[in-house]
Amino acid sequence: MLFSWVKIGSTGLAALCLTLSANPKNVKLFIPTNITAIALSSVAGVELRKLMRHYQDKERVEDMLAALKDTQAEEQLQFLSSAAERKRENEDADKRTERQLGLLQKTAPLFSEVLSLTGQNGAIERMALGMIQNGEPLGNVLLAASEAEMQFEQAKLQAQIHQKQLELQAQQMKSASVVTVSAGASESQAAIATVPVTSSSKIEGLQKAAKVVGLPTQCLRVDKAPSYERLIFSVRTEDFNSLSKFKAAAKLALGVKESDLPIYIYAPEQVAIEVPLLPQDRTYYNFPVRHWNLGDRLIVLGQSLDGEVLIDLASEDTPQILCVGTTGSGKSNLFRAIAYCLLQQGARVDICGGKVSDYEDFADRFPTISMNDMGKTFEFVGEYYHECDRRNKMSKAELAGQPAWVLLIDEYKGTVPLDEQMRRAYDQQLCEVARRGRGLKIHVVVGLQRGAKRGKDDPQGLPPDLRDNLPCRIAFRCVDAVSGRMVLMRRGEAVTSLQGRGDGIVQSGLLDRRFQAYRFDTIPA
Numbered sequence: 001m002l003f004s005w006v007k008i009g010s011t012g013l014a015a016l017c018l019t020l021s022a023n024p025k026n027v028k029l030f031i032p033t034n035i036t037a038i039a040l041s042s043v044a045g046v047e048l049r050k051l052m053r054h055y056q057d058k059e060r061v062e063d064m065l066a067a068l069k070d071t072q073a074e075e076q077l078q079f080l081s082s083a084a085e086r087k088r089e090n091e092d093a094d095k096r097t098e099r100q101l102g103l104l105q106k107t108a109p110l111f112s113e114v115l116s117l118t119g120q121n122g123a124i125e126r127m128a129l130g131m132i133q134n135g136e137p138l139g140n141v142l143l144a145a146s147e148a149e150m151q152f153e154q155a156k157l158q159a160q161i162h163q164k165q166l167e168l169q170a171q172q173m174k175s176a177s178v179v180t181v182s183a184g185a186s187e188s189q190a191a192i193a194t195v196p197v198t199s200s201s202k203i204e205g206l207q208k209a210a211k212v213v214g215l216p217t218q219c220l221r222v223d224k225a226p227s228y229e230r231l232i233f234s235v236r237t238e239d240f241n242s243l244s245k246f247k248a249a250a251k252l253a254l255g256v257k258e259s260d261l262p263i264y265i266y267a268p269e270q271v272a273i274e275v276p277l278l279p280q281d282r283t284y285y286n287f288p289v290r291h292w293n294l295g296d297r298l299i300v301l302g303q304s305l306d307g308e309v310l311i312d313l314a315s316e317d318t319p320q321i322l323c324v325g326t327t328g329s330g331k332s333n334l335f336r337a338i339a340y341c342l343l344q345q346g347a348r349v350d351i352c353g354g355k356v357s358d359y360e361d362f363a364d365r366f367p368t369i370s371m372n373d374m375g376k377t378f379e380f381v382g383e384y385y386h387e388c389d390r391r392n393k394m395s396k397a398e399l400a401g402q403p404a405w406v407l408l409i410d411e412y413k414g415t416v417p418l419d420e421q422m423r424r425a426y427d428q429q430l431c432e433v434a435r436r437g438r439g440l441k442i443h444v445v446v447g448l449q450r451g452a453k454r455g456k457d458d459p460q461g462l463p464p465d466l467r468d469n470l471p472c473r474i475a476f477r478c479v480d481a482v483s484g485r486m487v488l489m490r491r492g493e494a495v496t497s498l499q500g501r502g503d504g505i506v507q508s509g510l511l512d513r514r515f516q517a518y519r520f521d522t523i524p525a
């Protein structure tokens with residue numbers, strides 16, 4: 001390096017001396033002195049350039065070395081920190097293992113206690129040990145063991161219940177007795193049987209349910225209605241909330257899922273439970289042949305636990321009828337029976353809505369029946385409305401000579417006009433006919449598939465005014481309790497417990513009966 005500097009210095013100095021020694025008067029460039037000076041300075045320049053490159057390379061190498069040192073330090077740092085982390089983890093794992101071992105030592109007596117309690121030492125012990133060996137956390141092992149304990153408790157409970165059932169059965173076998181038919185039973189009650197209190201599965205189930213909710217009960221009587229059994233239980237309790245708990249437990253015991261299980265106060269300290277009969281155990285009745293008086297307005301509905309159920313349109317409680325029932329519930333059958341009863345007593349009957357073909361066999365037999373498409377209902381309502389006006393002006397004697405007029409509107413919803421103006425007129429006139437008709441021998445029977453209230457969403461629903469003017473309510477099976485609550489006055493949810501095919505409830509004023517409607521397949525001879 002020194003040699004390079006000496007070389008640069010000497011050549012540079014020589015070039016300077018040559019330049020200074022030049023004659024200022026002779027200004028020619030290419031004289032030997034000048035050429036030598038240029039050559040020497042070029043050599044000095046080239047050497048200088050070489051030196052500059054040398055220093056630049058040196059500087060770069062130094063930079064690279066410095067960078068290399070930095071990276072190595074970082075890597076070393078990372079390595080050291082990860083080693084520390086690993087050490088910490090290992091220490092933690094050691095601590096965990098230590099803790100688990102400690103827990104295991106502490107819970108060993110608990111395990112052995114649980115295992116001896118369950119009486120399944122072998123299997124559960126093996127399971128627990130297997131779980132621990134498989135590295136299962138101790139928490140999971142404990143959980144599995146406590147589940148086993150719970151199962152054991154359940155098994156113990158079941159065994160207790162079974163023992164109680166056996167005791168009850170033995171008691172019932174001893175005290176099985178025939179219960180008498182209640183006083184005042186009429187001839188028509190012959191069809192309704194009161195059966196001996198036996199240890200049937202229903203009674204057992206219900207007694208078990210009562211026991212579960214802590215209700216002291218005893219089955220006093222079983223009445224067999226056409227479509228259900230009415231079980232009368234004695235109940236001694238001051239906690240009336242326990243009745244609703246009993247209902248829930250009874251539903252569970254009898255396997256009643258979505259439908260209602262009617263339970264109601266029957267007498268002081270007695271409740272009645274209506275348990276449905278199986279379809280094959282039900283009793284059906286054909287419409288009876290009977291004597292009719294011209295001018296009467298009786299409707300014969302069917303049979304109940306208290307005998308035949310009749311309603312009289314001439315009565316203040318039952319002049320107009322509202323009937324609800326889903327398809328297959330027996331509503332059309334009842335409408336045919338109603339039409340028949342009233343036609344036999346000389347009434348004019350106009351059938352609107354529903355299936356007109358249902359009345360084909362009536363046409364030859366009864367000249368005062370008319371069967372109309374539902375679109376005509378509006379006109380008939382108008383005619384009945386004017387007849388109300390006409391009869392309203394009559395004297396009592398004149399009115400007595402008038403035949404009863406009965407408008408049967410099945411599937412009411414379909415008869416309500418969609419046009420708002422027409423609908424308003426229809427509502428107003430039908431409501432007036434129902435309201436004024438009761439004193440004018442003019443009657444309305446309205447049938448619905450389900451109880452839908454009139455509203456913005458349902459402009460064809462039943463208006464509250466009309467409903468209020470149809471005081472006799474008949475409900476057959478409905479799929480939802482809402483329909484029952486809308487039509488019936490009490491215990492509306494019971495409609496879901498009805499069995500279909502004529503199993504119905506009639507309510508009006510004080511009347512409240514569950515009945516089996518008479519089957520009306522053909523017009524009685």
Ligand SMILES: Nc1ncnc2c1ncn2[C@@H]1O[C@H](COP(=O)(O)OP(=O)(O)OP(=O)(O)O)[C@@H](O)[C@H]1O
Pocket residue numbers: 284285325326327328329330331332333334501502503516517518519520
């Ligand atoms: N009182 C009854 N006794 C025995 N069977 C009945 C009775 N009422 C109806 N049924 C039977 O139940 C079925 C349905 O009856 P019905 O047609 O009257 O029901 P619905 O409610 O009017 O149904 P839909 O709206 O589909 O006509 C029919 O097979 C009918 O024979």
